[in-house]
């Protein structure tokens with residue numbers, strides 16, 4: 001399948017493959033500190049990859065020895081994430097885009113037998129998004145419904161000039177839905193997996209990212 005505007009870290013050999021493999025591995029993923037840190041490390045790598053495509057301007061720097069020129073971001077992006085599982089990935093992005101303002105969305109999937117998956121969105125706190133470069137980070141892009149609902153809610157706070165979606169693991173179904181609903185989005189992934197199962201979990205995936213990072217929800 002061919003997608004536009006899609007970048008996948010694990011398509012080339014790099015340390016990103018180690019971090020994604022540790023997130024997936026049943027013998028490692030239950031170490032929740034390591035799980036969160038691997039999400040954070042992938043947030044850092046994805047932020048760095050996105051940073052290569054942003055607009056820069058030339059600026060002077062004074063060292064103790066001389067003046068020199070460098071390239072600095074023209075404008076800070078806004079970082080947005082979806083609670084809970086988005087937090088460690090967002091943190092990694094904020095480590096790199098350390099002057100960015102943030103937007104938070106509280107949303108969760110309601111999984112009930114024999115009914116279509118619903119997304120409950122109960123919280124949205126946003127900075128001004130008008131004309132901003134928006135980076136929306138969520139580790140799992142499964143059906144894509146959480147991301148699309150969160151993005152549409154955010155539009156009440158202004159229309160971004162550029163949109164990037166960053167996820168650690170995505171399904172082809174989620175990428176397709178995202179591209180239909182937010183065709184302007186540039187999509188940055190750790191890995192693109194095979195399919196969704198009957199409970200809308202990504203296969204092979206890693207299981208439930210929120211539970212692995214923060215404990216089972218009751």
Ligand SMILES: O=P(O)(O)OC[C@H]1O[C@H](OP(=O)(O)OP(=O)(O)O)[C@H](O)[C@@H]1O
Nearest residue numbers: 084085108109141142143144145146210
């Ligand atoms: O693409 P979708 O089908 O919408 O699924 C993806 C969503 O599922 C996970 O959150 P979840 O609803 O499990 O909530 P949690 O982070 O609070 O555990 C994940 O962090 C995404 O937000």
Ligand SMILES: O=c1cc[nH]c(=O)[nH]1
Nearest residue numbers: 142201202207208209
């Ligand atoms: O596979 C999936 C799908 C949604 N949320 C997760 O945490 N994992």
